[in-house]
Amino acid sequence: MLNVLKLGGSVVTFKDRVMTQNEEAIRRLSGEIAAAGPRRLVVVHGGGSYGHPLAKEHGIADGFKSAGQLVGFSKTRQAMVVLNCLVVDALLDEGVPAVSVSPSSFISTQDGRLQEFDLDIVKRYLDSGTVPVMYGDAILDSVLGFTILSGDQLAVRLATDLGAAKLIFGVDVDGVYTANPKMAKGAKLIERLSLSQVKGIIRIGEAVSTDVTGGMLGKINEAQAAVEAGVSVQLVNALEPGRTLRALRGEPVVGTILTR
Amino acid sequence: MLNVLKLGGSVVTFKDRVMTQNEEAIRRLSGEIAAAGPRRLVVVHGGGSYGHPLAKEHGIADGFKSAGQLVGFSKTRQAMVVLNCLVVDALLDEGVPAVSVSPSSFISTQDGRLQEFDLDIVKRYLDSGTVPVMYGDAILDSVLGFTILSGDQLAVRLATDLGAAKLIFGVDVDGVYTANPKMAKGAKLIERLSLSQVKGIIRIGEAVSTDVTGGMLGKINEAQAAVEAGVSVQLVNALEPGRTLRALRGEPVVGTILTR
Numbered sequence: 001m002l003n004v005l006k007l008g009g010s011v012v013t014f015k016d017r018v019m020t021q022n023e024e025a026i027r028r029l030s031g032e033i034a035a036a037g038p039r040r041l042v043v044v045h046g047g048g049s050y051g052h053p054l055a056k057e058h059g060i061a062d063g064f065k066s067a068g069q070l071v072g073f074s075k076t077r078q079a080m081v082v083l084n085c086l087v088v089d090a091l092l093d094e095g096v097p098a099v100s101v102s103p104s105s106f107i108s109t110q111d112g113r114l115q116e117f118d119l120d121i122v123k124r125y126l127d128s129g130t131v132p133v134m135y136g137d138a139i140l141d142s143v144l145g146f147t148i149l150s151g152d153q154l155a156v157r158l159a160t161d162l163g164a165a166k167l168i169f170g171v172d173v174d175g176v177y178t179a180n181p182k183m184a185k186g187a188k189l190i191e192r193l194s195l196s197q198v199k200g201i202i203r204i205g206e207a208v209s210t211d212v213t214g215g216m217l218g219k220i221n222e223a224q225a226a227v228e229a230g231v232s233v234q235l236v237n238a239l240e241p242g243r244t245l246r247a248l249r250g251e252p253v254v255g256t257i258l259t260r
Numbered sequence: 261m262l263n264v265l266k267l268g269g270s271v272v273t274f275k276d277r278v279m280t281q282n283e284e285a286i287r288r289l290s291g292e293i294a295a296a297g298p299r300r301l302v303v304v305h306g307g308g309s310y311g312h313p314l315a316k317e318h319g320i321a322d323g324f325k326s327a328g329q330l331v332g333f334s335k336t337r338q339a340m341v342v343l344n345c346l347v348v349d350a351l352l353d354e355g356v357p358a359v360s361v362s363p364s365s366f367i368s369t370q371d372g373r374l375q376e377f378d379l380d381i382v383k384r385y386l387d388s389g390t391v392p393v394m395y396g397d398a399i400l401d402s403v404l405g406f407t408i409l410s411g412d413q414l415a416v417r418l419a420t421d422l423g424a425a426k427l428i429f430g431v432d433v434d435g436v437y438t439a440n441p442k443m444a445k446g447a448k449l450i451e452r453l454s455l456s457q458v459k460g461i462i463r464i465g466e467a468v469s470t471d472v473t474g475g476m477l478g479k480i481n482e483a484q485a486a487v488e489a490g491v492s493v494q495l496v497n498a499l500e501p502g503r504t505l506r507a508l509r510g511e512p513v514v515g516t517i518l519t520r
Contacts, residue, residue, distance in 0.1 A: 070357035070389055078348055081341065081360055088338055097330035100341055104359070106366035106381060118378075121366060124400050129330055140384050 002040040002126070002164045003248060005033070006155035009048025009136070010172040011238045012087060020049050021083060026090045029170070029244055033131075034094035036248035040126050042158055043087070043098070043133045046151040050083040051076055051136060055148050060138050061112075064145025073146050076138040077104055084135050097130045103137040103149060111143040114157050123162070134158070152222045160229040167231050168247045169219060170238025175256030176216045193220070194259050195227055216256075223258055233258040262300040262386070262424045263508060265293070266415035269308025269396070270432040271498045272347060280309050281343065286350045289430070289504055293391075294354035296508035300386050302418055303347070303358070303393045306411040310343040311336055311396060315408050320398050321372075324405025333406050336398040337364055344395050357390045363397040363409060371403040374417050383422065394418070412482045420489040427491050428507045429479060430498025435516030436476045453480070454519050455487055476516075483518055493518040 007029060014020045033041065047055070055061055058072025084100050091098035107117045125132045136151035152169075159167035173181065174189050181187040190197075198220050216235065223233045236243045236255035246253035267289060274280045293301065307315070315321055318332025344360050351358035367377045385392045396411035412429075419427035439447040450457075458480050476495065483493045496503045496515035506513035 064388070067389055071352060071355060074348070074352055074357045074359050074390060077359055078345065078352065081345055081348075085338065085341055085345070088334070088341075092331060092334055092338065095331060097334045099334050099337055099364070100362070102360070102362040102365040105362040106378075108381065108384070118366075121368065121400065124368070128324070128400065128405065129327055130334060140381065140388065145388065 002042070002162055004042045004044065004155055004159040004162070004164045004167045005170060005244070005248065006151055006168065007043065007045040007087075007170045007238055008172060009046030009050075009052065009151070011170050012045050012083065013048030013050055015048050015052075017049055018053055019079065021086050023086075025239060026087055027093075028241060029238060030087075030090040030094040030096065032242070032245035033091060033248065034096050035245055038129070039248070041131050041248075042122065042126070042162070042164075043091075043131060044151050044155040044158065045084070045087055045133070045135050047080055047083070047136045050079040051138070051148075054079050055138060060146060061148040062144070063141060063147055073138055080135050080137050084133060088133050091131065091133065098133045099125055099130045101125065101132045101134050103134055103154060104139040107149065108140040108142060109147060109149055110141065112141065112147050114149070114153060119158070119161055122158070126162075150222075152219050156222050156226045159226045159231045159233075164231050166250070167223070167226050167233045168244065169223070169233070169235045170244050171216070171219070171235055172237065172239050173216070174237045174240075174254055175235045176220060189254070190256055192257050192259055195224055198224060198258070220258060227258045227260055262302070262422055264302045264304065264415055264419040264422070264424045264427045265430060265504070265508065266411055266428065267303065267305040267347075267430045267498055268432060269306030269310075269312065269411070271430050272305050272343065273308030273310055275308050275312075277309055278313055279339065281346050283346075285499060286347055287353075288501060289498060290347075290350040290354045290356065292502070292505035293351060293508065294356050295505055298389070299508070301391050301508075302382065302386070302422070302424075303351075303391060304411050304415040304418065305344070305347055305393070305395050307340055307343070307396045310339040311398070311408075314339050315398060320406060321408040322404070323401060323407055333398055340395050340397050344393060348393050351391065351393065358393045359385050359390045361385065361392045361394050363394055363414060364399040367409065368400040368402060369407055369409055370401065372401065372407050374409070374413060379418070379421055382418070386422075410482075412479050416482050416486045419486045419491045419493075424491050426507075426510070427483070427486050427493045428504065429483070429493070429495045430504050431476070431479070431495055432497065432499050433476070434497045434500075434514055435495045436480060449514070450516050452517050452519055455484055458484060458518070480518060487518045487520055
């Protein structure tokens with residue numbers, strides 16, 4: 001049984017401070033991953049305050065416009081390597097045989113979307129008993145020159161193509177809400193959310209042009225493909241101690257489960 | 261015209277101190293690479309005091325024996341990621357759009373030797389105007405489970421398969437000597453060394469069971485394949501300021517050139 005755990009950029013970093021990792025969260029979550037035991041697991045993390053400010057400054061997501069961006073592209077990649085090092089080091093400290101697998105070293109996109117790519121090496125790391133740790137990355141794109149591959153898109157694709165039993169999104173809120181809990185007092189956590197409900201929410205989201213779900217809109221939109229492929233998709237608050245561990249173990253936990 | 265520059269582990273690190281980079285050499289060589297101008301270039305560096313002690317401690321080169329090695333395998337990989345970060349950061353500081361390309365993220369070996377592997381992404385980084393920076397790495401092996409891929413083997417293969425004009429080995433001696441210059445006073449630098457002479461030296465090397473060439477035996481043995489493929493192979497002392505720059509520019513420089 002394979003799990004894919006996506007840790008959000010707002011979990012492993014402080015999004016409002018430049019290049020600042022959330023060391024306490026990274027250390028605690030590494031402990032939770034170790035405590036969950038030696039199951040087959042792929043970890044994917046986001047960029048947060050490492051990748052995003054550099055990517056924005058140099059317009060990486062919009063693709064190649066001029067040679068002046070190349071150093072910015074390199075710096076964005078490099079910031080992600082550094083953040084990934086911090087995550088892998090924390091996992092190694094907990095005795096988890098984590099191996100950094102660099103997306104931009106073997107994956108490219110076409111107009112921002114993943115096409116077929118060779119997952120053989122990821123499978124072999126899993127078979128060898130190690131835990132591949134991947135991340136959102138600045139990568140080559142056959143249409144745009146380069147772009148940003150989000151950790152969400154990557155995690156969904158890995159879960160789908162590797163036939164994962166479960167895809168867990170560790171985020172900085174409790175799950176998907178009926179309204180943005182940071183704005184609306186009456187917002188309620190949706191414990192089970194079906195794809196047809198998701199489609200309704202996305203329509204609402206488009207209509208009001210703000211993310212009514214508490215920042216989860218893009219994520220659940222991306223996650224639909226995994227749900228449709230039979231992967232159990234769950235959103236939990238990874239900043240709340242113990243919740244990620246319970247999700248990894250398959251125990252009941254506060255959060256949102258996406259269903260067909 | 262493509263150059264491949266291999267920087268030895270004894271150039272980018274101090275081999276006799278654990279996990280100690282030669283910051284001065286890394287910074288100066290980054291400047292020389294920047295000064296050589298925007299030619300097509302792949303940089304490969306060795307492990308030195310980053311990769312080797314951990315690989316030795318955990319028996320990584322000999323392959324998988326027990327699950328107890330897995331964390332050691334991961335730590336060896338991680339040490340190389342950290343060293344690679346230092347090299348890439350120094351290049352970025354000099355304005356070189358260097359991109360880290362992690363060998364163990366897409367390459368594996370068979371009984372310690374590289375088989376066919378997909379160089380498409382390396383070619384695309386070159387086409388995009390960036391400088392791929394690769395390294396000797398702890399990687400998966402289809403026979404041994406895992407092993408060490410030397411930076412030398414990787415550099416030779418890249419030069420051969422990418423059709424490089426030149427492969428430059430930046431080492432910590434002036435080139436190949438008639439005897440080990442650290443032992444024998446009368447040792448003379450060989451400025452041009454043919455493959456038939458190499459074969460003679462290797463026989464001597466085997467006979468006396470020590471490396472009479474000043475530590476260059478394994479390197480020139482590995483490099484034969486590149487020479488046979490028509491790549492111009494040159495060894496220069498990268499610890500001597502300016503020599504790597506002159507080699508990159510194709511200017512006359514103290515060193516050894518391997519010829520057919």
